[in-house]
Amino acid sequence: MSWESFFQNLSNGISLGGLYALIAIGYSMVYGILRLINFAHGDIFMLGAYIAFYGMLIFSLPWWLSLIVSIILTAFIGILIDKGAYKPLRNAPRISALITAIGVSFFLENLGLVVFGGRPKGFYRPHIFDEIITIKGVRILSLTFYSLVITAIFLVLLFYIVYRTKTGLGMRAVSTDMETARLMGIDVDKIISITFAIGSGLAAVGGVLWAMKYPQINPLMGIFPGLKAFIAAVLGGIGSVGGALLGGFILGIAEIMLVAFMPQLSGYRDAFAFLILILILLVKPTGLLGVEVKEKA
Amino acid sequence: MKRSIIFVLFVLSLVLITGIAFAEDVVKIGVIFPMTGPFAAYGQMANESLKIANELRPQVLGKPVKLILLDNKSDKVEAANTASRLVEKEHVVAVIGPLTSSLSMSAAPILEKAKIPMMSPYATNPLVTQGKKFIFRACFIDPFQGKVAAKFAIDYLKIKRAALLTDISQDYCVGLVNFFEKNFKALGGEIVSKTFCKTGDQDFSAQLTAIKAKNPDLIYMPNYYAEDALIAKQAKVMGINAALLSGDAADAPEILDVGGDAVNGLYFTTHFDENAVQSELGRKYLEVYHKKFNKAANTVGALTFDAYYMVLDAIERAGSLDTVKIRDALSQTKGFEGVTGTITIDKNGNAVKPAVIKKIEDGKFKFVTIVNP
Numbered sequence: 001m002s003w004e005s006f007f008q009n010l011s012n013g014i015s016l017g018g019l020y021a022l023i024a025i026g027y028s029m030v031y032g033i034l035r036l037i038n039f040a041h042g043d044i045f046m047l048g049a050y051i052a053f054y055g056m057l058i059f060s061l062p063w064w065l066s067l068i069v070s071i072i073l074t075a076f077i078g079i080l081i082d083k084g085a086y087k088p089l090r091n092a093p094r095i096s097a098l099i100t101a102i103g104v105s106f107f108l109e110n111l112g113l114v115v116f117g118g119r120p121k122g123f124y125r126p127h128i129f130d131e132i133i134t135i136k137g138v139r140i141l142s143l144t145f146y147s148l149v150i151t152a153i154f155l156v157l158l159f160y161i162v163y164r165t166k167t168g169l170g171m172r173a174v175s176t177d178m179e180t181a182r183l184m185g186i187d188v189d190k191i192i193s194i195t196f197a198i199g200s201g202l203a204a205v206g207g208v209l210w211a212m213k214y215p216q217i218n219p220l221m222g223i224f225p226g227l228k229a230f231i232a233a234v235l236g237g238i239g240s241v242g243g244a245l246l247g248g249f250i251l252g253i254a255e256i257m258l259v260a261f262m263p264q265l266s267g268y269r270d271a272f273a274f275l276i277l278i279l280i281l282l283v284k285p286t287g288l289l290g291v292e293v294k295e296k297a
Numbered sequence: 298m299k300r301s302i303i304f305v306l307f308v309l310s311l312v313l314i315t316g317i318a319f320a321e322d323v324v325k326i327g328v329i330f331p332m333t334g335p336f337a338a339y340g341q342m343a344n345e346s347l348k349i350a351n352e353l354r355p356q357v358l359g360k361p362v363k364l365i366l367l368d369n370k371s372d373k374v375e376a377a378n379t380a381s382r383l384v385e386k387e388h389v390v391a392v393i394g395p396l397t398s399s400l401s402m403s404a405a406p407i408l409e410k411a412k413i414p415m416m417s418p419y420a421t422n423p424l425v426t427q428g429k430k431f432i433f434r435a436c437f438i439d440p441f442q443g444k445v446a447a448k449f450a451i452d453y454l455k456i457k458r459a460a461l462l463t464d465i466s467q468d469y470c471v472g473l474v475n476f477f478e479k480n481f482k483a484l485g486g487e488i489v490s491k492t493f494c495k496t497g498d499q500d501f502s503a504q505l506t507a508i509k510a511k512n513p514d515l516i517y518m519p520n521y522y523a524e525d526a527l528i529a530k531q532a533k534v535m536g537i538n539a540a541l542l543s544g545d546a547a548d549a550p551e552i553l554d555v556g557g558d559a560v561n562g563l564y565f566t567t568h569f570d571e572n573a574v575q576s577e578l579g580r581k582y583l584e585v586y587h588k589k590f591n592k593a594a595n596t597v598g599a600l601t602f603d604a605y606y607m608v609l610d611a612i613e614r615a616g617s618l619d620t621v622k623i624r625d626a627l628s629q630t631k632g633f634e635g636v637t638g639t640i641t642i643d644k645n646g647n648a649v650k651p652a653v654i655k656k657i658e659d660g661k662f663k664f665v666t667i668v669n670p
Contacts, residue, residue, distance in 0.1 A: 005510050008535075012502035118337030118371075120523050122555040132534055141534050214499035214527055216555040220334070224497060259492070259503030266504050267465035267493035 001260065004137040009260040010253065015144040017252020018151050019213065022206040023229035024236065024244035025158070026199035032175045032239035033195045035094060039101040040081060041203055042226015043108035046219060048074040048204025049123070049211040050116055056124055063126045067208050071201045078200025079193045087189070105226075112219025120218040123211040147209045154205055158198065158241065167194055175239070224270070231277045237290020246288060251276065323363040324618060326608065327383035327413075329394035329404060334371025335496060335523060338551050339396050339597045343418060346598030347393070349585050350605035357609045358616070369395055373403040380404035384411040390618045391416065391608050396597065397546075398422035398469040405432045414624045416608050418600040421545065422472045426646035431624050433646040435604040435637070436568050437670070439469065442544055443476025445652045445668045446517065446566050451484045453654075453666070454540055454564075456514035460490040462504055462528060464520040467496055473519040473544050481517075489513050494524060501528050505535045512539075519544030525563070526556035533559040540564065548596045553660050563657045564665070569599040569637045570653045572664040576634035578606070583636075593662070596637075603635035607642075 001009075023045055030038045048070050055066035085104050089097045129143035162168040170191045173181040182188045210225060211217050228251060229244075236247025255273060259266040280287060328347065330340035347364065355361055365387050367379040376395045383389045384407060392408055392415045395401045401420035408415040409429045417425060417434045421442060426432045450456055459481060464470040478488055489511040492504035505528070508516060516539050518528055525547045532541070541560075545567040552560055571583060571594055582602055586594045610633065611626035612618070630642040638650040654665040 002510065005506055008506045008509075009503060012500075012506065016500055016502070113333045118333035118335075119341065120335070120338070120551060120555060122526075122551075122557070132536070134536075139534060139536050210499075215530065215557075216499070216523060216527060218335070218523075220497075221499075224499075256500075256503040260506060263490065263492045263504065263507040265493075266507075267463075267495055269498075270495065 007138045009256050011138055011140050013253030013256035017249035018148050019206055019210050020229050020232045020252050021245045021248025022151050022202055023225055024232040024248045025241055026203045027230055027233040028238055028241055028244040029195055029199045033192060036097050040104040040108055042222035043105050044074060044078055044200045045203040045207040045225060046112060046222035047077060048207030049217045052208045053123055053217055070204045070208055074204035075197035075201040078196040082196040109219055116219050120216045123215040123217050125212045125215050129212055143212055171195060228273055231273050234277060234287055235280050237287030240289045243287055243289035322360055324357050324360050325363050325365060325387060325389045327387060327389035327392040328364050328366040329369050329379045330396060331371040332368035336371040336397055338549050342595050342597045343396055343601040346602045347605055350602045354609055357612045369400055373399055376400040377403045377407060380407040384413060390620055391623055393604050393608060398425055399467055401425045405429060413620050414627055416604045418604040419597055422468045433627050433642060435600045435648055437650055437652060438647050439472040440476045442566050443473050444480045446477050446542060447480035447484055449654055450515055450542060451486055457486050458489050458513045459486060459515040459517050460508045460511060460513040461488060462516055462518040463493050464496055464524055465493045470520050477517055499527055501531050505532055509535055509537050515540045515542055517542050521546045522549040522552040526552045526560060529556050529563060530559040560657050565655055567596050567653050567655055569596040570655055570664040573653050573667055574636060578634060579636040599636040603637055607633055
């Protein structure tokens with residue numbers, strides 16, 4: 001393979017991995033706090049894309065305003081889902097919450113089919129994202145750079161919230177030990193709501209960027225990116241924000257490189273991603289950056 | 298209170314009895330379409346035209362036709378479930394649909410076993426009807442379409458080096474690529490790259506990077522419109538100048554919406570174009586379609602219309618609602634002048650008819666040429 005092709009593949013991998021990372025962080029945050037794998041996360045991602053789509057189509061908002069509206073509304077939906085579906089089960093066995101999450105996922109997908117219709121819709125890609133930048137023969141869509149920048153901005157914001165604010169301190173406390181945190185006077189329900197809001201808001205950002213990169217949205221679009229992001233989160237160490245970031249990039253690059261080096265296996269790309277999941281669960285279940293958490297009694 | 302409940306029950310049972318009595322006086326035809334999921338666009342287009350067909354010809358053997366539409370959600374398992382339901386619960390005399398090859402293949406064994414004729418408007422894979430007596434289709438099959446594509450590439454586009462990008466989760470795409478490859482090589486062409494994808498994939502950058510490294514003149518990618526639009530879009534970003542050639546699954550207006558500028562120049566082999574319509578029935582169909590929907594008629598709809606008419610013709614010729622007699626009549630369909638050309642059903646239940654080649658230009662479908670069988 002020529003260097004040109006290699007760097008083209010690498011840039012494609014980074015561009016895909018950045019999106020996986022953004023979605024994976026939401027998974028990881030909710031898991032870190034509630035020990036709940038929120039399987040509806042991919043569908044929240046889908047809602048984020050649709051809200052931005054209708055924002056631009058019906059209300060003719062500029063793309064950045066649609067993005068902000070989408071983040072806010074999706075964050076709000078995230079809170080609603082938690083209050084409606086997960087909160088009543090807070091003290092139930094974890095498996096109940098997990099099954100509920102799968103139920104919420106199906107509910108959102110089918111709601112999407114009814115409300116938005118099953119036909120795929122073309123998503124508008126703003127002109128500044130539609131330019132092609134050529135560096136030594138490697139052709140990159142300008143969206144790739146912007147989406148990395150946008151991802152970085154939201155990550156800095158996220159790290160600031162988690163490590164520099166009182167809310168973040170609360171989140172870390174709840175994630176270490178929910179009961180003790182409650183005894184120390186932390187409003188656990190509020191912290192959980194904020195976590196869902198942030199996780200869902202990031203899913204909305206991911207959804208909009210994804211829809212601009214692959215400009216076609218349908219109500220089932222969240223399933224595969226959601227599963228891939230889940231793999232990325234487990235790969236990096238679920239519960240760890242840095243791990244989700246790392247896992248996302250590794251998975252994105254690995255998927256692209258598999259196809260690049262073995263084009264005849266390109267149809268098995270998803271199988272390969274799941275193979276990574278199985279291997280990591282066998283070899284290092286805590287993931288690359290995860291720490292062992294003792295099961296709560 | 299009690300009395301009112303008894304009254305309600307009485308009324309309900311009356312409704313039930315009259316309902317059953319009514320049911321005996323109609324001809325029930327089952328319809329299985331993907332109304333939701335990735336192929337929803339086809340399902341909706343087919344349903345529009347089916348309604349027109351039903352309005353133009355609402356009766357057969359002097360009885361009204363009752364269409365029972367079930368959604369298979371673009372899913373193979375659901376396609377089989379809906380077929381079972383039509384057999385066991387609805388007792389239909391014939392089935393129109395499912396639309397695509399994989400979905401038809403999962404419904405066909407059930408209908409074959411129940412001896413109920415099935416007429417798929419749009420399933421082009423040869424295996425759909427192979428070895429089956431009760432399974433028919435209104436479209437031509439993939440070997441013919443693959444051959445036409447190869448001939449078109451060599452004779453019309455004058456190219457020799459092609460790359461293949463196949464959706465391996467669809468029997469339809471795999472079949473088309475195989476027939477294209479065979480004929481293309483036989484005509485002196487060379488296949489320089491083979492890559493694969495899956496329905497629902499959104500990122501094709503790695504496959505396209507591999508293709509670009511081989512610098513082909515043509516990418517043959519007979520996949521569904523959703524994938525094709527994204528492939529075209531990403532190929533443009535990669536600066537790939539090869540011509541793009543697809544199959545009839547690209548023939549959905551959605552490809553224009555999603556693909557935008559990137560799909561300009563895409564060629565595809567297909568079943569129907571308004572400019573290729575020659576029959577009386579075809580002109581009538583176009584007239585009603587334009588009046589009703591105020592847009593250009595599409596392929597899936599035209600084929601569904603022909604499927605409905607062929608089934609009704611067969612029932613008329615059979616002169617009874619006996620499913621075996623309907624099957625025999627269907628298999629003898631000859632020279633039926635439909636919307637999509639003159640159709641003869643061969644001994645395998647396949648339609649023998651001409652193919653159309655179209656191109657996307659300035660965001661519109663444009664008729665290129667007709668290739669006869």
